[in-house]
Amino acid sequence: MSRTLRSRTGIGAGAMIALCLATLSAAAQERPVTTGANRADTVKLRVSGRINMDYVQRDAALMAIPNMDTTGGADNNGVNTVEGEVTIRFDAELTEKISAVVEIGRLRVDEGSGGVIPFLGQFNDVDNDITLREAHIKVTDFLSPGVSMKMGILDWSFDTRGRGSALAFDPHRSQLLTRNMINAQDSTGAMAGRYGSDEAAELEPVGFHLTYASGQVTVELVVMPVVSEQGVVSEDEALYAVDFWYNLEQQVGKGSRVGAILAIHNVSDDGGVAVTGSGDQLITFGAGLNLAFQGGIEVFGEFYLQSGTVGRDATAAANEVDAAGRAFMLGGRWTGAGEGKMWVELSFTMLSGDDDAADEEVNSFLSYESINDFLIIEDMYFGLDVDTNYTAFKIMGGMSFSMAGGKDNVDLQIGVGFFTTSEDVVKTNDAGEEDDALGTEIDVKLKYHLSKQASLGLNFGILTGSDLLEDMGGGSNDDAADDSAWLLSLGFDVRY
Numbered sequence: 001m002s003r004t005l006r007s008r009t010g011i012g013a014g015a016m017i018a019l020c021l022a023t024l025s026a027a028a029q030e031r032p033v034t035t036g037a038n039r040a041d042t043v044k045l046r047v048s049g050r051i052n053m054d055y056v057q058r059d060a061a062l063m064a065i066p067n068m069d070t071t072g073g074a075d076n077n078g079v080n081t082v083e084g085e086v087t088i089r090f091d092a093e094l095t096e097k098i099s100a101v102v103e104i105g106r107l108r109v110d111e112g113s114g115g116v117i118p119f120l121g122q123f124n125d126v127d128n129d130i131t132l133r134e135a136h137i138k139v140t141d142f143l144s145p146g147v148s149m150k151m152g153i154l155d156w157s158f159d160t161r162g163r164g165s166a167l168a169f170d171p172h173r174s175q176l177l178t179r180n181m182i183n184a185q186d187s188t189g190a191m192a193g194r195y196g197s198d199e200a201a202e203l204e205p206v207g208f209h210l211t212y213a214s215g216q217v218t219v220e221l222v223v224m225p226v227v228s229e230q231g232v233v234s235e236d237e238a239l240y241a242v243d244f245w246y247n248l249e250q251q252v253g254k255g256s257r258v259g260a261i262l263a264i265h266n267v268s269d270d271g272g273v274a275v276t277g278s279g280d281q282l283i284t285f286g287a288g289l290n291l292a293f294q295g296g297i298e299v300f301g302e303f304y305l306q307s308g309t310v311g312r313d314a315t316a317a318a319n320e321v322d323a324a325g326r327a328f329m330l331g332g333r334w335t336g337a338g339e340g341k342m343w344v345e346l347s348f349t350m351l352s353g354d355d356d357a358a359d360e361e362v363n364s365f366l367s368y369e370s371i372n373d374f375l376i377i378e379d380m381y382f383g384l385d386v387d388t389n390y391t392a393f394k395i396m397g398g399m400s401f402s403m404a405g406g407k408d409n410v411d412l413q414i415g416v417g418f419f420t421t422s423e424d425v426v427k428t429n430d431a432g433e434e435d436d437a438l439g440t441e442i443d444v445k446l447k448y449h450l451s452k453q454a455s456l457g458l459n460f461g462i463l464t465g466s467d468l469l470e471d472m473g474g475g476s477n478d479d480a481a482d483d484s485a486w487l488l489s490l491g492f493d494v495r496y
Contacts, residue, residue, distance in 0.1 A: 044093040049105070053084030054457075054491030056382060061485035064473030065384075067196030077480075083108060083381070084491070087133060097141055101152075103134035107202060108381050133204070142210070151208040156222050157370070158243055158261050160288030160302045167329050167349070168286055168304050169241070169261065170370035171205045171227055175380065177237060177282070178267055180388035181310060183321055183362045185355050186421070188471040189428030195384040195472070203227055203368070205239065216247040238266035239368075253292040260287040265366075267310055282323050282366060283308040296335040296343075303328035310362045325365035325388075327351045341408065344397040353389025353423035363423075364388045374417045374441045375461035375487050382487055383461075386419075390438060393418045403448065413445040425468055429475030439466030439483070454494045462486040 057080045062068050087105030094100065136152030150156075158169035166173075179194055207224035220243045228237035241263035248256035265282040288302035306325035331347030349371075354363040369387050373394060376383040398413035419438035427433045443461040450456065463469065464484045473481030 043095065046091040047088070048091070049086070049088040049496055051084070051086050051494045051496075052108075052491070053082060054489045056081050056083055057488040058382075059485040059487065060480040061469065061473055061482035062376070062383075062487065064478050064480040064482075065192050065196050065469075067192065067194070068384075089134065098137070098139050100137045101134050102132075104130055104132055107131055107133060133202075146212055146214050148211045148213075149208060150211075153204050153206055154209050154222070154224065156209050156220070158241075158259070158286070158288070160257075160259065161290050161298075161300050162255065164370065165373070166368070166370045167302055167327060168284065168367040168369060169263065171203050171224065171239060171368040173370040174203060174368035175385070175387075176203070176228055177265055177366050177368060180364050180366055181267070181362055182354050182364045182388075183310075183356070185426055186353060186364075186389055186423065187426040187428050188468055191386075191425065191468065192428075192472040195386060207239075216250070218245040218247070219243070220245075236266060240264045248291070253294060255292040255298070256290060258287070258289045261285070264308075281308050282306060282310050284366075296337055298333040298335070300332070301328070301330040304365070304367075306366065310366075322361050323366070324361045324363045325352050327365045327367070331394075339408070340399045340401060342397070342399040345394070346396075347392075347394045349390075349392045349394070350422055351388050351390050353421055353425075355423040374415060374443055375459055375489070376463045376485060377417065377419050377438060377441055382459075382489060386438065389421050389423055389425075391420050391422050406449070409449040411445075411447040411449070413443075415441075415443045415445075417441045417443075421468070427468075427471040427475070429471050429477055435467045435471075437465055437467040437483075439463045439469060453496060454492070456492050457490070459489045460486070461488075 058068065058078055060078045063077070063079050085105060085107045087103055087107070089101065089103040092100045132153075134153055134155070136150050136154065138148065138150045140148045142149040153172070155172045156169075157164075157166045157172070159166045164170075164173075182190065205224040206226040207222065209223075210221040212219045220241075222239065222241040222243075224239040226236055227239050241261055243259060243261040245257050245259040248258060261284070263284045263286075265284065267282055284304055284306050286302060286304035288300075290298065290300045292298045304325075304327045306323045308323050310321055310323045327350065329347060329349040331345060333343060333345040336342040351365040351367075352363050353365075354361070356363060365388050367387065371387070372379045372381075373396065374383075377386050377390075377392075379385060394415060394417045396413065396415035398411060400408040400411050402408055403410045418440050421436040421438060424434040424436050427435060441461055441463045443459070445460075446458045448456045462484070463486070466483050466485070469485060470481045470483040475481055
């Protein structure tokens with residue numbers, strides 16, 4: 001089945017879709033949805049969608065990294081672009097137990113152009129895809145009470161805190177597992193080749209998801225035979241997982257739970273280790289805990305261990321390359337109960353890296369993470385999206401306040417992150433020297449809620465003391481390369 005429908009009209013197509021959506025929505029308010037005589041089970045059809053656009057200014061030091069420059073040449077200057085997405089979603093209820101979802105749109109990542117962040121307003125910009133983003137059917141009480149089944153493009157994640165920020169498993173909002181499969185000491189040259197907006201991707205994992213819920217216990221079975229389709233079964237990137245959750249809200253507080261997961265990944269294109277086509281398998285075991293106490297205190301943590309085989313030596317098929325990645329995260333958060341909803345959060349995260357000789361072990365932690373706390377180091381759309389071989393200590397806080405007659409309609413968030421690589425990285429442009437300085441990042445994020453469905457956002461991030469950033473940009477050989485960089489975005493987000 002084709003994943004994309006080519007649009008030869010670029011932004012015009014998005015505008016036309018939005019216009020059709022508005023018409024459909026108005027019609028739906030005037031009278032109920034009607035279907036053909038042989039579609040009597042369709043009891044409700046809901047149309048919704050999103051328009052999200054940002055003006056983004058990236059500093060010259062960021063654009064000096066080859067994969068950050070999606071415009072064709074920064075010329076030692078910063079680059080400003082307008083980036084965004086337009087989507088339309090259809091939710092259909094067929095009966096009380098059966099529903100279906102279809103979502104299409106122009107997304108931030110242009111898969112048809114090899115996974116880049118396209119920008120709006122580009123001259124002759126007619127090759128941006130209208131993409132099938134969501135398509136699944138859900139059946140509740142499937143075969144037995146308490147069992148639900150979802151089949152199609154899946155949005156499953158293993159998210160300990162339930163805040164849309166998963167440390168290891170959120171394949172629909174992540175990039176390929178094999179992106180970070182490194183079986184030797186990392187280098188800034190290799191980092192420059194895989195980090196940045198030119199390497200962004202949004203996966204569309206296909207399979208089925210079974211959920212059994214009874215009392216405080218939830219068990220999930222996830223079968224994704226196609227996370228990335230390569231044509232040959234043994235070469236597809238696939239994921240098979242079972243997870244368990246125990247709800248602790250009665251014992252502790254709302255949002256409290258403990259969970260565990262066991263996952264098997266089929267990997268083929270490891271980006272560094274020759275594969276024999278045998279369908280090498282990576283095994284990940286993990287567990288997570290979130291405790292929400294009275295007084296606004298939340299304590300959370302999770303850890304993951306990896307084993308299995310992720311590649312074979314190019315000259316000796318019997319010489320297996322084993323996986324030995326690991327990751328953990330610990331943190332706490334305080335949220336005030338009074339006006340302004342002040343909060344403070346501290347966390348420590350470690351994702352393992354590799355320092356072995358080639359073909360010994362893959363110690364880099366491999367994941368489908370969806371953490372975007374900091375704009376430059378972590379954000380997949382705006383920044384580098386560093387998601388292996390890094391250690392982070394984060395201090396974040398925020399509050400809400402009232403503006404223009406609204407009530408707590410402005411959110412302010414400030415964060416400071418101290419980032420290093422877990423294992424030293426070889427500097428490609430400073431031969432023989434090793435370093436671990438990813439830098440210190442300070443972010444300020446401001447969101448003004450015009451309504452419950454529309455908001456304006458202003459984000460600013462500055463990274464300093466990043467010797468690895470400077471070397472990724474070319475080191476002393478490139479005038480634009482620097483150990484400091486900044487990024488600014490201003491935009492709007494409308495959900496209808």
